[in-house]
Amino acid sequence: MAPVTLSPAFRQRTFPRAFLCGITVLLLAAVSPLRAATHELLLKLGSETNQETKASIIGQLQFTAKDDAVPVLAAYLADERLCDPAARTLVSIGTRRAAKALLQSLRSAHAGRVVSVVQALGDLAYTPAIPDVQRFATDTAAGLRRAAWYTLAQCGDRSLVPVLKKYREADRFVATAELFRLARRLEDGSICRYVLQAQPTPAEHSQALEILAEVDGRHALPEVGKALESTETAVRLTAVRTLATMSSSQARRLLRDAMRNSDPAVRATALGALVQLNERTAQAACATALTDTHAVVRAEAIRGWKAGPGLLVDFLPHASKDELTGIARVLQSVRPVELTGRWSKADAGMKVALLSVVAALNCAEFDRMVWLATDDADAGVRLAALAALKVRGSPADLPAALSLLGRLQGETEVQEAQALAIELGGELPDGQAGALALTAMSQSQAATRSRFYVTLSSFGGTNALAALANAAHQDDAVLQDAAVRALSNSRDASALPLLLEICRGGKTDTHKVLAARGAMRLAEHSRAGKDEIIVMWRSILDAAPREEEKQQALAALRRLQEKAKP
């Protein structure tokens, strides 16, 4: 990077630049915007004396100027400060005349910054510049030498090859990049073969293979095939990807062979390529890959699956959670009967997997199967069914979900069923869910009634809360405890008086504390007016059983008073 020196008398003046910008924008909006703007900018460029303002104007011309501005801009190529913006503006104009002006500047040794002019000629790929640029290809200044390489490579100058080979040790990164640019420009595979033989890094090896396949097509197969055995993963993967771009039978054979490669990433990429190429053995390869020990290969098999669902469904009990999601996506087009048909003969593992897929598929055809599964003998199946119902269930299913509460056995299942009922009931209008829960509770056996308390507390409503209040006064200590705990978790503000009553007259200290905390939670989240909230906190203060709760109530009252201060 050659430094740019500034005139010692440099002063940046902002007014002319802003003024010019105004002109540019106004003119750009006119009927013939670019020509008019260019004209004005060129006039200002001629009359301006400040170098930085001139640079700014030339920068604007980059977006407006056409071929007729070339002579004016060419004059600035001789100026050290203005050469670079002028060269870039000439590149933007992009005409033969612009290229000629750049070359002329180089020939007359008037270029202010040779590197800018050389690179601009490269940007334009102007082949008549080749003889003039060649002399810079071995320059001692790295910036100029590299710019010359770029330009000669852009122009397809074959004589650059030995130069780049010579510099490959000293300036490997840039020299190799330009060799590749040249290989593409000349469509010359021999350049890539040279790199492949010259101890390439994995990145160079990969790039050489890609370009070789691009320019030599099937003739690149020996090199690509050999790369499949490389010790570098990146090279092996490039080889597979390259094979995927070739449709020859040999390439397909190599891809099939790659399915036996010891590297799972290679196997997965090869499988993806076979599927992409619609290779006739691809589906058989997918089936084999389902038994691969590496998840990445199995995932590719699932992604590429186009055959019938049979084998895929057989695989379900062995699939991970992610694989089940992938399989569900593949099975979206499968008729429901092909999944439900498996149900009657399925063991517990298969049923759990089927239910996971059904949850992911999220369609109504499987609902009957899911509800049947809630009565399965296996607890894992019942849990999987509850998980599927959380996805599939609607408020209309609430009675059925509540009836599960009376039937299910294990603690986890009951908790899941409670969560399901609460989720479904939450979408019903006020009171309706509570009424349904009360009905279900009345129809259930005495031993399971406490399971409904959590739902009653969550749904709220006068009747539901009254039922809980009654339960809180039962003689059975277990039921009483469940009722108090449920009531203490209520989100319904009308539970407050019931909770305060327990605070005052609860049968155990634990119940009194639970009720106080429940009451405080209601007061904290209340959306009532400030005065009403103050009354709530005062009642809690009055009823609270311990010092700790009383202090919290006092703190809350203090906060409310502070908020009220102007």
Add this chain to the structure above:
Amino acid sequence: MLVPRRILGGSGYTPPSEELTRAIIGCGGISESHLPMTDGRLLALCDVDSNHLAERMKGRPDVKGYRDFRDVLARPDIDIVHICTPPHWHGLISIMAAQAGKDIWCEKPMTRTLAEGVKVVEAVRQHGRIFRLNTWFRFQSNFYGFGTPVQPIKKLVASGMLGWPLRVTVSRATGFDWKFDWSGKTNLQPQPVPANLDYDFWLGPAPYKPYNPHRVHGTFRGYWDYDAGGLGDMGQHYLDPVQYILGKDDTSPVEVEVDAPQQDPDAASSFRRILLRYADGCEIIIDAGTTGRVPFISGPHGNLYPGMECTVPDWKRKLKTMPDPVPQITEFTESVRTRRPFALNEQNGFRSCLLVQIASTAWRLGRGFRFDPVTLRANDDAANRLFNQPMRAPWHL
């Protein structure tokens, strides 16, 4: 002899041979968020400001410092490079990193110009690299004022409940601040370049302009040569999820309209409203002025407001019956190890960066234009030239 588990590997241990190695190019403020990433070993740090580099090197005796990123890319033992430079370097370094066989974690915006973006996509594809852009709202975190990730919004849009075409308003009124405090200054006076900064290298492919501290660290976003003000800074954060929500990852708008004050040729300032319109009539409004209650998404059948408030009756229940969006790979190291594309990669990242580039080009020109999402050309010569700007020698694509 006893060999530690961290060398041998096994359950809970990653042996050095399988550990991903990283380098960070650009040690300014944003690099701080790249440093703590624990999956992988940091081997190199690079910056053209020796003070920034020294600051980041503190307490990292095993990490080597560099001034020239090409020396970092030449190291064969580095798997991933984090590009934390200003945007005018993103494209070039990404391309060279891909050529060097590195996987890339690049800061947003993906590139400064359209032409750079095209070359990055080409290079990443040709070299089979994994690329991720450092914005994440399409796959994680709550989306600004919504209190939820974008997946439910995507699901709602895909369900068709809002109808089609949709209008998305990205505005302060819908929870998005366009940060006009990133504006540039129009009265910069030349100042001596500090000894710790290689200013010529900092400028790199950008046009030479006399040094002023406001041009560089922390405030460079206000200048067109390096970014595009608040739109360049936040645009891809805000607009990439919108592109995902609308399902436009493989296309671009066909038209842009702009309402903005006249822009200085050097310094970006503010805009009032930029409208991007897709071929199917969907619109993205980039709005800086509107206040009050405005829907984030507006459709023929309903609106969606911040806070995930939707006017479609019974929408929550209906939404439950719809399939979830296709899962994405959201762990970069998983992408690197499995060679599967990351959720926000060079392809969809290029398209969402293009939203920013189309909008900022119209803003800078002060006029709208039509755009062809296939040829990637505008019907405006000046816009096309802004999309593809020659670089200052010796830098080139």
